[in-house]
Amino acid sequence: MKIVIWGHPLYSHTHSYVHQGYYKGFKSLGHEVYWFHDDDYPEDFDFSDTLFIGEGFADKKIPINDTSTYFIMYLPDPRKYDGAKRLVDVRLTAVNFKDHIIEWSFDKDVYQSKGPSVWFKPKTDEIIRMKNDYIDVEIPDYDKMCISWASDLLPEEINFDDMYMERENAIYFCGTISAHGVCENWSNWEPFIEQCSENGIDFHCNDVWSNPLSFDEVRRQAQKSILGADIRSKEHVKQRLVTCRVFKNVSYGHMGMTNSEQIYQEMDGNCIYNPDPAALFHDGMANRENYNLIRQGMQYVKENHTYINRCKSVLQIYEEGR
Numbered sequence: 638m639k640i641v642i643w644g645h646p647l648y649s650h651t652h653s654y655v656h657q658g659y660y661k662g663f664k665s666l667g668h669e670v671y672w673f674h675d676d677d678y679p680e681d682f683d684f685s686d687t688l689f690i691g692e693g694f695a696d697k698k699i700p701i702n703d704t705s706t707y708f709i710m711y712l713p714d715p716r717k718y719d720g721a722k723r724l725v726d727v728r729l730t731a732v733n734f735k736d737h738i739i740e741w742s743f744d745k746d747v748y749q750s751k752g753p754s755v756w757f758k759p760k761t762d763e764i765i766r767m768k769n770d771y772i773d774v775e776i777p778d779y780d781k782m783c784i785s786w787a788s789d790l791l792p793e794e795i796n797f798d799d800m801y802m803e804r805e806n807a808i809y810f811c812g813t814i815s816a817h818g819v820c821e822n823w824s825n826w827e828p829f830i831e832q833c834s835e836n837g838i839d840f841h842c843n844d845v846w847s848n849p850l851s852f853d854e855v856r857r858q859a860q861k862s863i864l865g866a867d868i869r870s871k872e873h874v875k876q877r878l879v880t881c882r883v884f885k886n887v888s889y890g891h892m893g894m895t896n897s898e899q900i901y902q903e904m905d906g907n908c909i910y911n912p913d914p915a916a917l918f919h920d921g922m923a924n925r926e927n928y929n930l931i932r933q934g935m936q937y938v939k940e941n942h943t944y945i946n947r948c949k950s951v952l953q954i955y956e957e958g959r
């Protein structure tokens with residue numbers, strides 16, 4: 638079995654960070670792994686009997702064959718994979734979620750747990766309706782996997798001494814802060830940033846879209862920050878969407894901080910939660926040297942929220958469907 642990551646080149650798109658996580662995780666587990674994209678792939682490569690990891694808006698030239706399995710996220714039209722041995726539609730865990738591709742709610746009662754933050758629902762004999770901005774058709778049901786992303790560090794790269802690193806009197810946030818769109822998050826970040834200013838802490842934000850940074854640089858900037866904060870948008874909080882930033886910040890040696898109850902639960906309480914971003918700032922400052930809780934969080938991420946966990950779950954789903 639070969640594993641092929643097919644999608645955005647590293648740093649060209651935010652989803653490329655997910656691909657890097659998979660690539661790094663599968664390589665660490667000792668698998669034969671390749672990473673190609675539509676503009677760079679070998680014409681003479683044997684793509685048979687392959688486990689593909691892909692993204693539905695970066696798969697124009699992905700080779701489709703009847704011996705391979707495809708784990709594809711953001712899937713506008715599943716019919717593209719009619720010639721595949723197996724298709725697994727990859728989705729994030731969220732409730733009352735609606736965008737230009739899907740409208741759905743994740744329900745743990747109808748999914749099977751396949752490891753930390755990974756859930757699976759095998760296809761049925763039913764005909765389902767697929768309606769989005771691209772298609773409106775009835776098609777046979779297909780496998781679905783729900784997943785939360787993870788820290789970019791492998792378990793052995795998580796260093797518990799990092800919790801004692803010297804911090805600056807500043808926060809360096811390497812992510813998206815937007816005042817527009819359905820997932821605007823400025824209205825939740827603004828009261829947090831105001832508290833930073835009122836308490837003499839500089840706040841800096843690097844826009845990942847205009848200035849993508851390497852994993853090492855993101856980690857360096859996070860580690861020199863006085864707090865490792867994650868503020869979810871109102872829409873993300875309502876949808877109970879779990880993202881990877883808390884897992885990353887914790888693995889870098891920070892106290893986990895979130896305004897999302899669902900993320901707090903995903904961390905099994907091994908972090909700080911407050912739905913009020915302004916109050917979350919003060920909770921974080923009061924606990925930023927709570928080394929017992931920081932250690933518990935780091936240990937929890939090490940055991941449950943790296944791409945080793947996610948890759949093992951994908952491999953389990955793959956093997957069970959062979």
